[in-house]
Amino acid sequence: MSYTDDNGPMMTMDGKPLKRSLAIALRRQKVRALLLISPLLIFVLFTFLFPIASMLFRSVENDIVSEILPKTVVALHSWDAESGELPDEIVYSAFAGDLQRAAKAKDHTRVGLRLNYEKSGMASLFKKTARQAKKWDLEADTSFKAKLIETHKGWADIAVWQTLKTHSSRYTSGYFLNSIDMRKTVSGPEFQPEDRQILVTLFKRTLIISLVITMSCILLSYPVAWLLANLPMRQANLLMILVLLPFWTSLLVRTSAWKVMLQQQGVINDLLVALGMIEETGRLALINNQLGTVIAMTHILLPFMILPMYSVMQSIPPTYLRAAKSLGATNWTAFWRIYFPQSVPGIGAGSILVFILSIGYYITPEIVGGNKGVFISNRIAYHIFQSMNWGLAAALGTILLVAVLILYWAYDKIVGIDNVKLGG
Amino acid sequence: MQAISSALIADEYKKICCLTRNAIFFHKERDVWENVMKFTKTVFATAALSLFAGLALAEEMTIVSWGGAYSKSQLKAYHEPYTANTGVTIINDESAGTAVPKLRAMNEAGNLTWDVVDVEAGPAMQLCDEGLAMEIDHDFMLADAPDGTLASVDFGDFIVSDCFIPQIVYSYTVGYRNDMVGSTPPTSICALFDTETYPGKRSLKKGALSNMEWALLCDGVAKADIYPMLETAAGQDQALAKLDTIKDDVIWWSAGADTPQLLADGEVVMGSTFNGRLFALIEEQNQPVSMLWDGQIYDLDGWIIPTGLSPERQARALHYVRFATDTQRLADQSKWISYGPTRASSALLVDKHAELGIDMAPHMPTDPANSTNTFLMNYAFWADYKDDIESKFQAWLAQ
Structure with a gap:
């Protein structure tokens, strides 16, 4: 009122x-x-x-060196790393003080591990030197330059000090440079030696194989989703169970099953030999390569494509097709001009799901991918679990995340995100 | 928590007493009072019981290991007798494979849920360097041998780090299909590189470790020179060049179970894996496979105790480890799995397999007959060069 x-x-x-x-x-x-x-x-x-x-x-954080060796970092400011000469006594004595304090606090190994990612041998250099450093008398002793070099000849190596100086800033671009096969040096960023360049290749490969997987998922899923949407309820339900059954099975079980199917002494090769289609000596290599990754991952990701397609197709009224045909369209024209455009939102949603899931996959490529079918995520996993270089792993992850966001943005510009439907 | 609840119970008890006493004096019925007493006694007894149960429940520890047959051997040889002796419940967590990153994450989060962790020697050194594993005084904290030999002498060279408590020796070794090698079964590790005599695929670890050593060994490098050579770019290139000769014949494995499966299916003629996996394949599953002990690379597995445990938990972890690594316990473990005990004094006690009934000594990687040509993994070397060589190896693999 x-x-x-x-x-x-x-x-x-x-x-x-x-x-x-x-x-x-x-x-x-x-x-x-x-x-x-x-x-x-x-x-x-x-x-x-x-x-x-x-x-x-973590991909830019780098405070470990400046925190554990604060005086050295300050002293190194005045040293010209490109001069080709070793730093002078001030740096060495500052370092001796820092190292002694770090050794007593048992921090020295952490900085050694950090620098070992940049230059092999730094870990043991710090460990061995710190053992001696505990005994030094900082007040009485004078020539730490001679003392350090005597303890380990590594301290007479300019490259060691250059590494220390290059990686002493609190924030670093080093991990991001590493992720694109470059490295930080005293004279600025430069490419890694050719025999260590691998990450850019892996990024490219991940994107290409993921695209192939997405395409093959679309091709295989479209007819299945169409059948699901158009069969009578009873058959459709049965088919739906067949689609969902693998979805409920463990990922590892499905991947291992593909090994048994695809290997050279496996089911498919045995069958082809028995049928006389290939020679005993010419068994096909279907696994431990890129093909294996594509096959296994397409199978694993199929439900993520079928389900959104199905839910969109279900909402397309069959009367439209009938109307098109009654107006004289052939089957193909009716499908291509009337049905297909209406099912595109389902394809879009499925593709985004499958593509994004597949570029982050690592277990399946690890098991069936051999040496050429592995993804960038396998390297991320390696750096998280094995090398413990979390900074590099974080940089790789950030790049992957940004790549996905860019693709998402591009998709929104080209197709329009409103055209994506996950449900009817 | 426990203290609060017992204080509450005491409070409640006082209230009940006063209330009931008033009631009794009002009604003058003695038996009711007695009943109430009985009731409160039961309340107290249950409260005490649950308090005790709560404490007993706290007497548990989480031990991290690898799962499978290996965890079973530990359960039988260590956990069950320890629980029987002390009443401490042991929770077996099977995430040893990711122990290093998880311990690091736990340390950063300040929430340590593990008491004792089973790791390989390499990761143990890394944890020690990062300050995540506790330093051990082996002679003081571990049991002497039965004849009084100090633990540090009994374990000898296997104490590779101040934080590492050795447990077993295992090895990277090669197994081959009897029916695929013709009439001349391989006797040398270099059969891996001999694709003329032994055609067919071989499976190798998808990593630098073990492959680089074997490649140089089979390229004619003396054993003592292998690690110094691998420190140089030329040595690394030489090893990769040798591996290049068989690159197309190799299936690269990433899980220890891969090679046994590939051998069982006849997918490969020979392949490297952990010796225990091959033992299970040959003796338990009766596959036509044999061991090639030549050139095996020893690796160690043992315990570490995380830093930052509360004093009680640390004392209990040390108590457990002292028990689990004494001479008899280490020998007992070899009844369940073909990994060699790290104590010299345990080697003499190695007996028959508990279920198969076969003599275990010939299946130990450390048995004299098997160890004519062996390496001990050079941990110090790999700690320095792993990142570098591994990235080179992976780049080579991806070419």
């Missing part, structure tokens, strides 16, 4: 302007909605966004 003042705005019963009253009600509703989703929001924030952000931050 409300009444209007002749000149003023519309008022509610309690005399407040209706507009404000509505705004208050709306705000209250919004707050209530926010409160309702706040547990989820907080959960996502703390278990998803925050850890990801902190992991990504």
Whole structure:
């Protein structure tokens, strides 16, 4: 109930302007909605966004050297790394002090491990030197340059000091340079030696194989989704179970099953030999290469393509096709001009899902990919689990994330994200 | 928590007493009072019981290991007798494969849930360097041999790091199909590179470790020169060039179970893996496969105790480790798996397999008959050069 003042705005019963009253009600509703989703929001924030952000931050973080060797880092400022001469006594004595303190706090090995990613041998250099460093008398001793070089000849190597200086800044671009097969040196970034260049190749390969997988998923899924949407309920349900059954089976079981199928003494090769289609000596190499990765991953990711396609196709009224045909269209024209355009949102949704899932895959490529069918994620896993170079892993992950976001943005520009439907 | 709840119970008890006593004096019925006493006694007894159960429940520790047959051998040889002796419940966590990153993450999060961790020697050294594993005084913290030999002498060279408590010796070794090698079964590790005499695929680890050593050995480099050579770019290139000669004949494995499966299916003629996997394939699954012990590379597996445990948990972890690495326990483990005990004094006690009933000594990588030509993994070398050589190896692999 409300009444209007002749000149003023519309008022509610309690005399407040209706507009404000509505705004208050709306705000209250919004707050209530926010409160309702706040547990989820907080959960996502703390278990998803925050850890990801902190992991990504590692790709530029590099405070370990300047924290453990603070005086050395300051002293190295005045040393010209490209001069071709060793730093002078000031640097060495600052370093001796830092190292002794670090050795007592047992921090020296951490800085050694960090620098070992950049130059092999730094880990043991720090470990061996620190053992002696504990015994030094910082006040009485004078020539630490001679002392350090005597302890380990590594300290007479200019490259060691150059590495130390190059990687002493608090934030570094080094990990990102490493991710694109480059490295940080005293004279600026340069390419890695050719026999160590691998990551750019892997990025490219990951994108190409993922595209191939997405395409083959589209080709295989389209007829299945069409059948699912158009068969009578009973058969469609049965088919649906067949689609979902592998979905519920463990990923590892399915991948291992492909090994048994595809290997040279496997089911498919045995069958082809028995049928006389190939020679005993000419068994096909279907696995431990890129083909193996494509086959196994296409199979594993199929449901992610079929389900969105199916839900979109289900909502396409069959009357449209009938109308097209009654107006004289051939089967093909009716499909291509009427049905297919309406099913594109399903293809779009499925493709995004499959593509994004596949560029992040690492277990399946690891098992069936051999030496040429592995992805960049396998290197990320290696750096997380084996080499423990989390900075590099974070940089690789960041690049992958940005690549996905760019592709998503491009997709939005070209196809339009509103054209993506995950459900009818 | 426990203290609070017992205080609450005491409070409740006082209330019940006063209330009931008033009630009793009002009704003057003695038997009711007795019933109430009985009731409160039971309440107290249950409370005490649950308190005790709570404490007993706290007497548990999480031990991290690898799972499978290996965890079973530890369960039988260490965990079961330890629980029987002390009443401590042992929770077996099977994430040893990712122990290093997980310990690092736990340390950063300040929430340590593991008490004792089973790791290989290489990762143990890394954990020690990062300050994530506790330094061990082997003679003081571990049991002497039965004849009084100090632990550090009994374990000898196998104590490769200050934090590492050795447990077993295993090896990277090669197995071959009896029916695919013709009438001259291989006797040398270099059969891997001899594709003329032994045609067919071979499976090798998808990594530099073990392959680089074998490549140089079979390229005529003396064993003592292998690691010094691998420090140089020329030596690394030489090893990769040797591997290049068989690159197309290799299936690269990443899981220890791969080679046994490939051998069982006849997919490869020979392949490298851990010796225990081959033992299971040959003796338990009766596959036509034999061991080629030549050139085996020893690696070690053992315990570390994470740093940052509370004093009680640390004391318990040390107590467990002292028990689990004494001479008898290490020998007992070899009844369940073909990995050699790291104590010299245990080697003499190696017995028959507990289920198969076969003599285990000939299946130990350390048995004199098997160890005529062996390496001990050079941990110090790999700690320095792993990143470098591995990235070179992977780049070579991807070409």
